[in-house]
Amino acid sequence: MNISSARPPVPSDDPRWKLVAAAMRRHGHGADALIETLHAVQDAFGYLDDDSLRFVAGSLHAPYSLVYGVATFYQHFTLRPPGKHACVVCMGTACYIKGAQGLVDAVEKRLGIEAGRTTPDGKVSLLTARCLGSCGMAPAAVLDGAMHGKIKTGALIAEVEEWLKHDS
Numbered sequence: 001m002n003i004s005s006a007r008p009p010v011p012s013d014d015p016r017w018k019l020v021a022a023a024m025r026r027h028g029h030g031a032d033a034l035i036e037t038l039h040a041v042q043d044a045f046g047y048l049d050d051d052s053l054r055f056v057a058g059s060l061h062a063p064y065s066l067v068y069g070v071a072t073f074y075q076h077f078t079l080r081p082p083g084k085h086a087c088v089v090c091m092g093t094a095c096y097i098k099g100a101q102g103l104v105d106a107v108e109k110r111l112g113i114e115a116g117r118t119t120p121d122g123k124v125s126l127l128t129a130r131c132l133g134s135c136g137m138a139p140a141a142v143l144d145g146a147m148h149g150k151i152k153t154g155a156l157i158a159e160v161e162e163w164l165k166h167d168s
């Protein structure tokens, strides 16, 4: 391998990076695959954070400024959930079949916001992802970065209640 083709290691051992890597292989690692790759990261994680943007830039050999510029230009992309806490519910096929819509509906109702939004007090962001890479654990959600498989509505709402209770 020569230096110019070296790619950075994935930011963590989170299984969702495998989904991103697969998308990169599908779209190629050229700079023209940038938007598709950013979509893949957001689909997997629900948003784009700085580590993700730097990883994408390094993988595609694109300047960080370009990656950041594209991510901020398109309204579709979300940079870091603005809420103090983040609830990302997987809406991929496996999770959908196992009732993910009910999870989203319940959190939307409890928080009074739609998916993709943050509560007005900035406490909680509710996001969705297309697949979290843990389909065998459907329905899955990531709560403040921690994966929760086979999660039930009651348990999910209980987590959200904890956030609301301790940050008041």
Ligand code: FES
Pocket: 090, 091, 092, 093, 094, 095, 096, 130, 131, 132, 133, 134, 135, 136, 138, 139, 140
């Ligand atoms: S569809 Fe939800 S983890 Fe894959």
